[in-house]
Amino acid sequence: MRNFFKLIQINRSNKYQSIHLLLPLFTVLTFFGPGFQSISISTWFWFPLAIYYSRNLSSWWGYIPFYFVNSIGTTLAFLGIWNKKNSNWSSHTFGYSVLLGLLMNCIILFSLILDRFAQMFFRGWAKFIVFPCVWTALWNIFIFVPFFGDLTNYAFIFVGFDEVMQFASFAGLGGINFVLSWQGTIGVYLYKKWVHKKILLARDLESLNIARKENQRPLLNPVLIYLLVLYLVVGYGSFRISTSYIPFYQQNIETFAKPGFTKVGCVIKAENQNVSHYIEKTRELAFERTEFILWSEQLITVNNDAELFNLTNSIVNISLTYNVYIGFTYLDKSDENKTYSKLVVFSSKGELIINYAKTHLFPFTNDEDIISGSGILQTKMTPDFGMISGAIGLDYDFPKLIHQASIEKVDFMLDASSTSSVLANYFPPRVTKIRAIENGFTVFRCSDFGISGVWNSYGMPYAAVQTLQDVTITFQIPSLNKRVKTVYGIFGETWGWMCVCFSIIFILAMIMYAYFPPPCSINTKVRRIFP
Numbered sequence: 001m002r003n004f005f006k007l008i009q010i011n012r013s014n015k016y017q018s019i020h021l022l023l024p025l026f027t028v029l030t031f032f033g034p035g036f037q038s039i040s041i042s043t044w045f046w047f048p049l050a051i052y053y054s055r056n057l058s059s060w061w062g063y064i065p066f067y068f069v070n071s072i073g074t075t076l077a078f079l080g081i082w083n084k085k086n087s088n089w090s091s092h093t094f095g096y097s098v099l100l101g102l103l104m105n106c107i108i109l110f111s112l113i114l115d116r117f118a119q120m121f122f123r124g125w126a127k128f129i130v131f132p133c134v135w136t137a138l139w140n141i142f143i144f145v146p147f148f149g150d151l152t153n154y155a156f157i158f159v160g161f162d163e164v165m166q167f168a169s170f171a172g173l174g175g176i177n178f179v180l181s182w183q184g185t186i187g188v189y190l191y192k193k194w195v196h197k198k199i200l201l202a203r204d205l206e207s208l209n210i211a212r213k214e215n216q217r218p219l220l221n222p223v224l225i226y227l228l229v230l231y232l233v234v235g236y237g238s239f240r241i242s243t244s245y246i247p248f249y250q251q252n253i254e255t256f257a258k259p260g261f262t263k264v265g266c267v268i269k270a271e272n273q274n275v276s277h278y279i280e281k282t283r284e285l286a287f288e289r290t291e292f293i294l295w296s297e298q299l300i301t302v303n304n305d306a307e308l309f310n311l312t313n314s315i316v317n318i319s320l321t322y323n324v325y326i327g328f329t330y331l332d333k334s335d336e337n338k339t340y341s342k343l344v345v346f347s348s349k350g351e352l353i354i355n356y357a358k359t360h361l362f363p364f365t366n367d368e369d370i371i372s373g374s375g376i377l378q379t380k381m382t383p384d385f386g387m388i389s390g391a392i393g394l395d396y397d398f399p400k401l402i403h404q405a406s407i408e409k410v411d412f413m414l415d416a417s418s419t420s421s422v423l424a425n426y427f428p429p430r431v432t433k434i435r436a437i438e439n440g441f442t443v444f445r446c447s448d449f450g451i452s453g454v455w456n457s458y459g460m461p462y463a464a465v466q467t468l469q470d471v472t473i474t475f476q477i478p479s480l481n482k483r484v485k486t487v488y489g490i491f492g493e494t495w496g497w498m499c500v501c502f503s504i505i506f507i508l509a510m511i512m513y514a515y516f517p518p519p520c521s522i523n524t525k526v527r528r529i530f531p
Contacts, residue, residue, distance in 0.1 A: 139153060360397065
């Protein structure tokens with residue numbers, strides 16, 4: 001125990017006291033980080049600066065101001081998500097933003113502290129990998145936390161970089177988080193090598209002489225390894241995007257492209273409107289030969305069985321008359337003791353094919369009175385759209401739930417969303433896009449106060465527009481193709497769970513180094529694996 005505390009003691013005469021000048025910068029970088037107004041370069045700079053700050057602290061107390069300035073930045077960043085009719089400064093929305101900031105930065109703080117320990121105990125490749133492993137592991141665990149899922153995930157800064165985001169089809173958000181955080185340790189390595197060249201030169205010469213005497217093999221350059229991995233990631237994504245619209249070399253374009261278009265449409269929620277208003281809007285779209293009509297989330301409230309019967313009959317009548325698929329949504333209060341948020345779909349033949357209850361409910365909103373659904377996606381094979389399934393709003397922030405679409409080989413996924421309570425939906429379309437890439441399906445989204453549209457199996461938008469209230473909108477999209485098989489569709493969050501396992505192994509190795517110092521045989525054996 002004495003040896004352990006001796007190892008973790010920080011030299012208070014550390015000359016890098018100027019690193020505290022970075023604290024205001026961290027607030028700015030996190031404000032433009034993974035939140036509402038994401039600027040990806042801010043996060044790219046944040047990682048190496050945060051790691052450098054952590055490794056050069058003169059006191060463990062230095063983590064406290066670091067934690068709070070980052071929490072302030074992330075709180076302000078995510079506060080923009082709630083800004084519907086200037087409601088973002090209300091007590092419950094502001095409180096939820098603060099909670100997001102504090103929880104996110106617990107992950108950040110724990111990752112940086114373990115990275116600090118890794119620099120004390122490891123001398124080889126492990127000191128570069130501990131931080132990205134722990135970072136990815138913690139975010140992988142966080143996506144299973146109720147109310148949050150991957151809403152705050154740092155990987156979303158890559159949404160504008162389609163070549164990088166395609167890696168989600170291979171390793172999910174865990175793989176993207178690993179690549180993103182790994183560049184932080186590489187950035188610090190480059191800074192020390194190039195900016196402190198004179199200081200490190202003497203140290204390297206001394207270590208080189210020792211290495212020659214001990215006949216040790218030099219390590220591979222970590223920068224080259226990272227650049228090679230980044231090249232493979234971008235190359236993989238570029239190939240996927242290139243072959244999504246253009247046939248592979250020498251493939252006949254007539255066999256690649258499917259002729260014809262499909263017309264789909266949204267009915268967007270309006271304030272203080274009754275059932276007949278939405279039925280009439282649906283009938284108008286059907287009359288215009290729309291082939292699939294979807295309502296945004298919780299358009300109406302059904303209070304009893306009679307209202308539900310009348311609503312269903314009206315939908316079936318439109319479906320049969322105009323030969324159209326209709327997905328309608330409502331708050332189901334027909335059972336006095338239970339309330340559900342429902343998505344119900346009828347085929348063009350008037351057949352009930354989906355009756356889904358929302359699984360993940362949002363806190364501090366009207367959702368508090370709603371009972372969670374079974375957590376099982378419902379699917380149905382159709383002649384016009386292939387395998388169909390659907391989910392509602394926040395459900396898309398939980399990869400495990402939507403991964404069922406891969407297991408069931410879903411081709412066409414529905415996303416009925418809403419901001420009628422508090423959550424603004426300019427941010428969630430990023431999540432919808434990622435789920436499409438991960439699972440290889442086409443997703444059709446309708447939302448009020450947000451973005452409605454259709455994204456293909458590669459996360460590329462066929463159409464995407466801002467929709468507020470009381471509108472109907474249609475999209476002409478190419479005839480729907482079958483789903484694209486993905487590695488993620490088979491293995492799910494395996495990459496993230498592998499990082500969890502490696503993080504535990506790294507922690508155990510560091511504990512052994514601390515409690516079994518040289519020349520203990522245990523220390524020597526562990527050192528062979530983790531130099």
